[in-house]
Amino acid sequence: MLSTRMKNILRELLAAEQPITGTYLANVNQVTPRTTRDDIKHLDAILHQHGATIVSVISKGYKLEVNDEKNFRIFLQSLSYKDHTKDDIPTTPEERVSYIIRRLLLNERYIKLDDLADELYVSRSTIQADLKTVKQILHKYGIELEPRPNYGLKATGDEMRFRFCLSEYLFDRDEIKVNSLVETPLSPIPVEDLDKIQAIIMKQLYEHEISLSDIAIHNLLIHIAIAYKRIVSKHYVALVHQDIDEITKQKEYKVAKKIVSDVEKLFHVKFPKVEIAYITMHLLGIKLLSQTKNAVDDVLSKEIIQLINLILYRIDEQLELGIQNDKKLIMDLGLHLKPAINRIKFGMNIRNPMLKDIKNNYPLAYEAGIIAGLTIKEHIGVEIDENEIGYLALHIGAAIERKKLKTGPKRCLVVCASGLGTAQLIYYRLKSYFGSNLEVVGTTPLYKLKDIDLKGIDFIVSSILIKQSIDIPVIQVNAVLKEQDLKTIERFLFHQNSKQPLLTYFKKELTFLRKRFDSQREALEFLNTKLIDQALVDETFIEAVYKREQIASTAFGNFVAIPHPITPKTDQTFVSVCTLKKPIDWNGTLVQIIFLLCVKKNSQEDLQEMYDLLGKIIENKTLVQNILKAKTFEDFIQVIKE
Template structure:
């Protein structure tokens, strides 16, 4: 039906605001323009029967046109259903093959021969050998080994517990609904009805025992119990160290795990051994166990023990030192991070990875919060000596992002009163102009004539915009303007409302724009850019190492051909963006990249960088803009695209 290239094209066309050029689509898929033309043709053939088509816009590219919403939606549903249940699934990209092999080996009862695996997915033996290196690295993260035995083949060895964690990550493609955790590639054999039953048991028990669990945590538990049931039938068991066991049995979560297991045993007629119950209790420990009747003060006393509180304060101090976000005293954030970290520590201790389905969106929409999340992750590592991955960093970033938004609300728009000489006409003119120009920054609370001003209560007003001179002293500042607001008037008001906020274009400098370069790798780009910035005296000596350190924690490639590399902590005396665009995309971690934006923030900066982050966010989200920026040959063309 749809191969992975066609899916990529369809996904891009569905989210694009304007037409996408063939060249852009070719770069995203890393194929030639000719292949892309053929792909678009095939895609169009399929779409025509399903309520849509790909329209070719002269000189601009391709655009998706949907004629029949209902039948197009049906078509999309069928793609995803087919993907999940297609027995003839053949992985195409290296990443798909690696995922396939992990699932295949995890489920294998004995040894698997290399040649058989290669034949199964229609690739050469050398390709499989190369893929297996990646498989090995991924499995090593779960402390699972790939054992190779002459004349026998390959098999996985590792504790049952670790294999189980790995399975839950790779066996089920988890979307938003419990009904979607069905097999991919026909590899899993847990019936949907069994999954539904297990979910019902979990939901009933956590409700009866007043446990608050996030959807993600429930999904994880559901999958783990399903795998446990499957493995017990096959005669496999989890083993846990006795000391760990005792620690878990003493927790109240263990009692709830027992109840869940008893119900599962009655339903499926299997017996769960004690370590299995402890194992399910680990899952409940890895979630927020709070009685819903408590008020927040009690919750804090109950939940945030001294160690966790100290850790949260360390994190917030570290973030404040580098980012000056003004959120270190936010009570809601302290509680939120504390409640998140307490169970997380249990998860790290037992090596449980939780996949974060929102990760991509968090990185794109809250880049500043994600950077702060990385610092939080480092603080956790220093405090506890355990490494955390970017899924967890994403969750920390969500808490921080919410606090940043609260901070913005607190400072809020400035309340303004419009004063005019006479007649409502001019007042209304000023009123509407302010509304349209400063919708976020100013809340116009009313208009009044000059002679009525003394009767007005100015306690609720931050400043006055007046079209006539006001001689007397007032308790609030007055900005004097013309009745018809001109550029200078707007500039006056802007200075008053948002002092110190720079224009976005101040961050782009002509001599820091390197367009249409031919580099073959991420390493070449980083070294070239570092040399340029160093020669101009813009960055310190340790800049490149700090950029590499940041990349190791979480790659800065966001998809949509964009990467935004930057040092883990500020290493420059000014704030600026340095841009490099490439003739052909390179592979950056696991994504094609053609637009590289070096983000350098001034050390100990107190400036408001929100406008810069907003602009970067808009570029990252917008395929057509990226393709125009990549095609720009001069500074003027580049700026023209941004201004449009």
């Protein structure tokens, strides 16, 4: 009923709280505004029959209005799912979670757990386990599940939040069926045959005690399926970068031969030696893991440990993440790098299905992955592609999160005049506002402060001036906490080491709005010239920006790019901003907002607040629209503040 472009438009309208311009929707579908107007006209005609309409707001854009909620909900249900047979119902926990979210959002009545279990052909306990994830996801969108005895569960929350969540889960845009990955000009391999191939792989891995990640097993499965299709169509591959004879001497070659032998019997085909060699590469370098727990030195080779230590030294030197001595990170990187280096040496790049999410959600970890990739390149002399960098970033991101957990919440003491009521008011306001992020250890009147042991207290919140000398920070606030007081404490908690407030990194003379450029190079050359004119960079700067871009694109989606030099080149930290009237191609991605990020050489600044802000912009379509509308620096700063 709906074309792909119309579905994209509906998804954007569902997610938006404000009108969306036709230009923005045209950019999403990469078509002309005229084509977009036609799509909107056809979509509106369909929606008009189902309780909704697309309203044109003068000078602002298009907005979705629903006048018959029940009818519109039924329409969305028809888009969301059809009657399922036992063969095509969701099978993985992720698929079930998406299904349950859609059922809850699109159903006005309570839904019983037993009914969900019957629909999905699973047990009630499985549904209960899935619901834990469902609740966590919905909570992030501001939607809660309301239980009612004998009736079941019902999703409750603001209608706009419902629509925003539906925009993410209605069309299954991120679901990729394994079958689609092995399609060729010939007919695709049936799912039951893929299941049989996977069973063969698992049998051999189990018998030889080889441990592979789920993604590695998936890649091996897809490779064998594609190899089979190539053989049937008489298309063979040539092995490069490595002599086949060397590979056949490896222990993993025997395992690959057994896998191939079983697959040959299944499909009645003959795999040539070169194909067996390629399958061997998927297995080569994987450590045969024993059942006993081994120390890092026992499991990893001396060379790998030295390389990882150098990688972590370089990361801490440039980014100050404090993860250099994380033993789990050293082990995880080592177990990942052993097979990864073999893949890279043999010219085998693997797909990373999580790459976009990693770049968007863990930009700091991804930059650390870039540094790791450059260090590896120095040692083995080959380029590390962004798929591998993404996997390295996952391990580093986990270490960053571990470090946050280990530090625990900061602890504060509330000090005020002798009035207990004021102290208690501040105490409970802090507990309510900061929750688990702050431990308020207690309250005390000022005259008793000298008798209190402040060991283990990170700072004091005081409603009165403290004249006596204290070794820990004191934050003075109003007796009745105001928003400004809470923000001051928040900055101390999360950005204590910042040298300057976030907004001072943006400067009027470095902000260029609503420009016209035809290419990425033209835009970067323009910004480089402006920085040179202000003596902020030298002639080596732009080359360092291009070198970083060569490793992996800094276009992070949602029309945003964050270019920066491969190593710090400036004497101060700042962001140069450029917005464009029309998007430009940025290594295959459309970009309309450029944040040229420059970090001070040998910086000790905590830039997490900056990375958090840029991450929010990448994720927020409305915020991007508002930035693009800004005509002055003051407009831009106001958008950032809000």
